[in-house]
Amino acid sequence: xxxxxxxxxxxxxxxxxxxxxxxxxxxxxxxxxxxxxxxxxxxxxxxxxxxxxxxxxxxxxxxxxxxxxxxxxxxxxxxxxxxxxxxxxxxxxxxxxxxxxxxxxxxxxxxxxxxxxxxxxxxxxxxxxxxxxxxxxxxxxxxxxxxxxxxxxxxxxxxxxxxxxxxxxxxxxxxxxx
Numbered sequence: 001x002x003x004x005x006x007x008x009x010x011x012x013x014x015x016x017x018x019x020x021x022x023x024x025x026x027x028x029x030x031x032x033x034x035x036x037x038x039x040x041x042x043x044x045x046x047x048x049x050x051x052x053x054x055x056x057x058x059x060x061x062x063x064x065x066x067x068x069x070x071x072x073x074x075x076x077x078x079x080x081x082x083x084x085x086x087x088x089x090x091x092x093x094x095x096x097x098x099x100x101x102x103x104x105x106x107x108x109x110x111x112x113x114x115x116x117x118x119x120x121x122x123x124x125x126x127x128x129x130x131x132x133x134x135x136x137x138x139x140x141x142x143x144x145x146x147x148x149x150x151x152x153x154x155x156x157x158x159x160x161x162x163x164x165x166x167x168x169x170x171x172x173x174x175x176x177x178x
Contacts, residue, residue, distance in 0.1 A: 002049075037074045040143065044080030049130045057083070067110030075142050075149065082163045084140075085108040092134035093118070099125065103137065104151070106166030114166025127155045 031049035048055045048070045056066045057080055062079060064139035068148040073086030085105045087093075093101065107112040110134070118137065118158060122128065128135040148160040159171045 005060075032070050032072070037076055039078045039080060040145075041078045042077055043078065045134070046074055046076045046083060048074065053085070056088050065109045069109065075139055077143055077147065081108055084143065084161075084163055086140035087137075089134070091136055091139040092131065093128065093137055094134060097135060104140070104149070104166070106161070106163060108150075108164070112128045113164075116161070117168060120168070121151060121153060121159065123155060128152050154156070 032053075035048050036048050037046045037048070043107055044057055044059050045066070046055050046057050050070050052108055053068060053070045054066060055069055055071065055074070056063045056128050057076065058064060059080060061153075063163070067083075069085075070113045071083075071085045072088050075084045075086075077083070083106075085107065087101075097118065099117065101116050101118045102115045103121050104116040106116075118125070122137055128137055130136075138151060138155075141150035141152055141158075143163060144150055146158070146160075147163055149163050151159045153159065156173055160169045162169050163169065
């Protein structure tokens with residue numbers, strides 16, 4: 001029995017596609033829009049206004065402090081004083097990244113405490129994962145129950161930072177769960 005040419009061609013192309021590693025697709029990030037991020041205890045919220053590009057930290061509807069900026073990846077501590085901001089590209093770096101590219105910033109009442117560069121998070125940039133249009137470095141996990149800011153890297157490491165200073169507290173191996 002003869003296999004129709006069209007069906008044969010589709011089968012061959014499908015088989016060839018399975019033999020080639022698939023590139024990871026990168027979806028464009030949505031444009032900034034108003035959003036609110038609350039502390040884990042729910043006592044404080046950071047209200048980010050995309051129009052005015054301003055963040056207000058509120059408690060019971062009253063603004064406690066304010067700072068310029070709208071943040072795609074923001075985490076507010078239970079004390080309402082500390083805001084940790086992850087890289088605007090989330091887990092993806094531009095192809096033209098630099099080792100000093102800031103991945104995390106630590107703030108207290110709108111005052112910058114510390115910037116954490118890529119070079120302090122990734123030990124060897126050869127370990128960055130190439131996607132279709134970026135390099136994947138890892139991701140932020142947020143503030144844990146001990147008040148530490150956690151990061152998970154493509155190098156199979158978890159890192160814990162002090163939210164009050166931005167200093168690295170510890171790093172340990174952990175399988176990267178996607």
